[in-house]
Amino acid sequence: xxxxxxxxxxxxxIDAEMARDENVIMLGEDIVGGMGSPGGPEAxxxxxxxxxxxxxxxxSDRVIDTPISESxxxxxxxxxxxxxxxxxxxxxxxxxxGVCMDQIWNQVAKFRYMFGGKSKCxxxxxxxxxxxYNAAPQHSQSIHAMVTAMPGLKxxxxxxxxxxxxxxxxxxxxxxxxxxLEHKALxxxxxxxxDGEYLIPFGHARQVTQGDDVTILATGMMVGFAEKAAxxxxxxxxxxxxxxxxxxxxLDEEAIMDSVERxxxxxxxxxxxxxxxxxxxxxxLVANKAFASLKAPIEMVTGPHSPVPFARELESxxxxxxxxxxxxxVKAMSYRRG
Amino acid sequence: xxxxxxxxxxAYRQMKTIRVFEERLHDEIALGEIAGFTHLYAGQEAxxxxxxxxxxxxxYIISTHRGHGHCIAKGCDVVGMMKExxxxxxxxxxxxxxxMHIADINKGMLGANGIVGAGAPIAVGAGITAxxxxxxxxxxxGDGACNQGTTFEAMNMAVVLKLPVIFVFENNHxxxxxxxxxxxxxxxxxxxxxxxxxxxxxANGIDFFSVYDAMRELIEYCKAGNGPASxxxxxxxxxxxxxxxxxxxxxxxxxxxxxxxxxxxxxxxxKVTEAKLLEGADIDAxxxxxxxxxDRAVAESKAAPRPTADxxxxxxxxxx
Numbered sequence: 001x002x003x004x005x006x007x008x009x010x011x012x013x014i015d016a017e018m019a020r021d022e023n024v025i026m027l028g029e030d031i032v033g034g035m036g037s038p039g040g041p042e043a044x045x046x047x048x049x050x051x052x053x054x055x056x057x058x059x060s061d062r063v064i065d066t067p068i069s070e071s072x073x074x075x076x077x078x079x080x081x082x083x084x085x086x087x088x089x090x091x092x093x094x095x096x097x098g099v100c101m102d103q104i105w106n107q108v109a110k111f112r113y114m115f116g117g118k119s120k121c122x123x124x125x126x127x128x129x130x131x132x133y134n135a136a137p138q139h140s141q142s143i144h145a146m147v148t149a150m151p152g153l154k155x156x157x158x159x160x161x162x163x164x165x166x167x168x169x170x171x172x173x174x175x176x177x178x179x180x181l182e183h184k185a186l187x188x189x190x191x192x193x194x195d196g197e198y199l200i201p202f203g204h205a206r207q208v209t210q211g212d213d214v215t216i217l218a219t220g221m222m223v224g225f226a227e228k229a230a231x232x233x234x235x236x237x238x239x240x241x242x243x244x245x246x247x248x249x250x251l252d253e254e255a256i257m258d259s260v261e262r263x264x265x266x267x268x269x270x271x272x273x274x275x276x277x278x279x280x281x282x283x284x285l286v287a288n289k290a291f292a293s294l295k296a297p298i299e300m301v302t303g304p305h306s307p308v309p310f311a312r313e314l315e316s317x318x319x320x321x322x323x324x325x326x327x328x329x330v331k332a333m334s335y336r337r338g
Numbered sequence: 339x340x341x342x343x344x345x346x347x348x349a350y351r352q353m354k355t356i357r358v359f360e361e362r363l364h365d366e367i368a369l370g371e372i373a374g375f376t377h378l379y380a381g382q383e384a385x386x387x388x389x390x391x392x393x394x395x396x397x398y399i400i401s402t403h404r405g406h407g408h409c410i411a412k413g414c415d416v417v418g419m420m421k422e423x424x425x426x427x428x429x430x431x432x433x434x435x436x437x438m439h440i441a442d443i444n445k446g447m448l449g450a451n452g453i454v455g456a457g458a459p460i461a462v463g464a465g466i467t468a469x470x471x472x473x474x475x476x477x478x479x480g481d482g483a484c485n486q487g488t489t490f491e492a493m494n495m496a497v498v499l500k501l502p503v504i505f506v507f508e509n510n511h512x513x514x515x516x517x518x519x520x521x522x523x524x525x526x527x528x529x530x531x532x533x534x535x536x537x538x539x540x541a542n543g544i545d546f547f548s549v550y551d552a553m554r555e556l557i558e559y560c561k562a563g564n565g566p567a568s569x570x571x572x573x574x575x576x577x578x579x580x581x582x583x584x585x586x587x588x589x590x591x592x593x594x595x596x597x598x599x600x601x602x603x604x605x606x607x608x609k610v611t612e613a614k615l616l617e618g619a620d621i622d623a624x625x626x627x628x629x630x631x632x633d634r635a636v637a638e639s640k641a642a643p644r645p646t647a648d649x650x651x652x653x654x655x656x657x658x
């Protein structure tokens with residue numbers, strides 16, 4: 001076990017997989033950084049610090065610094081993956097998905113199905129997402145709902161340093177396209193990381209806290225907020241069964257249903273806006289499959305139906321907070337029929 | 339023109355197979371036998387075959403919505419293709435792709451593509467693999483796709499990364515229903531490609547030999563590590579943008595004139611018979627052989643098994 005920052009876990013995991021399999025390549029803007037500049041290559045090492053040193057170790061044929069061309073980045077990763085490589089593409093901010101949506105949605109996600117199951121497209125698209133940097137409307141969004149809605153994509157949203165290692169390793173070795181969403185505000189967070197080879201299968205939630213009163217479902221940054229809320233609620237005698245879903249597709253329905261059937265109450269925390277969202281999807285799922293178990297209406301704490309605003313006060317008001325989570329849990333607990 | 343008799347027969351057979359495949363589809367579609375959208379390649383055969391006769395299974399191509407010709411030229415199974423277009427579960431892509439998405443990765447055919455301009459970036463990625471294999475990657479595009487930003491991004495990235503990618507622009511003079519002179523702002527695709535910093539040439543897209551010779555030069559150039567190249571092929575399509583297109587944008591008598599004066603199969607036949615490389619009888623024999631193959635493909639497709647509802651979720655890797 002070593003204690004590491006998440007950004008270093010990402011780099012080390014990619015490094016280990018590149019060392020293990022010579023077909024693993026990386027592409028992205030400024031993942032080397034400084035190409036063609038007086039400062040020289042590796043002047044940056046990725047703006048998130050997730051690829052430092054990899055170019056020096058593996059060279060330009062495997063650590064491919066690209067122009068600012070998101071469609072060509074995903075297309076190139078797709079073409080390389082169809083022909084025998086395992087490509088890790090970095091889209092610098094998840095918000096830029098709009099620029100390369102066709103390559104993700106119509107190409108990568110559909111190849112295997114459309115080609116009659118006769119192709120593989122082992123591609124990992126890493127996308128830093130989320131609010132917390134006062135980065136304003138075009139650099140702060142949580143886009144997991146739209147990619148979760150697309151058949152043909154697997155979607156990962158890790159929270160802890162250990163899960164980053166286990167899930168990223170699984171993603172790189174997966175033969176199908178994986179969207180790997182990294183919350184920007186978690187890059188500097190430290191955690192214990194298992195030594196050696198470590199894989200976590202997709203579709204298995206992590207039990208964060210155990211309790212019998214209310215189930216809380218969360219992903220990414222929201223897991224930590226929910227954990228704080230759960231600690232506060234525990235002091236008031238409310239036991240929270242908090243699940244970090246880890247992957248939004250595949251989804252650990254079994255863990256969700258088991259928990260809700262036990263607690264009878266559900267609270268979903270989602271950083272994204274409230275309509276047609278991951279939160280509403282989970283809510284519909286539980287309402288449909290575990291209606292008889294519910295003792296109270298399903299509560300959702302989400303961002304509002306607005307872009308993510310810039311100013312500190314506004315962004316803080318936008319993002320779900322531990323206080324809002326506590327209030328929603330208390331509301332669910334105090335519900336009385338009739 | 340240094341071609342063995344076998345090579346000439348092979349090239350002609352490929353072009354003729356595409357032609358008869360497409361003519362037959364035109365008839366079958368008119369009879370209501372085939373579902374969905376189909377875009378026929380007839381008229382452009384010299385392009386696909388002039389390019390693909392240079393390629394092996396480890397060379398990659400990516401195609402367009404008008405992709406049957408590229409598939410056949412790259413060696414996809416013709417009967418499997420026909421079954422696919424008929425929607426059979428025995429089709430090359432199990433009835434999931436139809437006309438617009440036929441692929442055979444083992445043959446280096448990375449897919450026809452329903453999105454105009456989506457192919458060029460994917461060809462850049464195949465170019466990354468090709469660079470490590472000593473092969474080449476071909477992006478087929480038309481005069482429509484040449485105006486997509488994806489094509490621009492792909493051309494620039496191929497230059498920046500010095501990849502063995504050849505952008506083949508088949509200029510059939512119509513992007514869907516709009517004339518090239520309106521939609522292509524630059525003087526030509528060649529001028530535009532050159533501006534991206536790559537070697538860019540033109541060839542006669544109704545003459546197999548012109549395409550073949552130009553491509554030999556470009557493939558040698560790319561394999562020597564000089565980075566990407568581009569070729570613009572002046573060609574013609576004999577049918578509409580899609581089957582059912584009334585083609586009101588065509589000039590009076592235009593299609594008859596194209597068939598008469600700019601038919602790449604006639605051009606080929608005239609050249610090889612006048613040069614006494616093949617006899618008319620050789621060509622007639624290939625024609626008969628190809629007609630029989632396509633008859634068989636259609637007959638087998640009509641009798642082929644149909645997919646059932648449980649096939650919808652086959653090859654979906656997450657089930658809900």
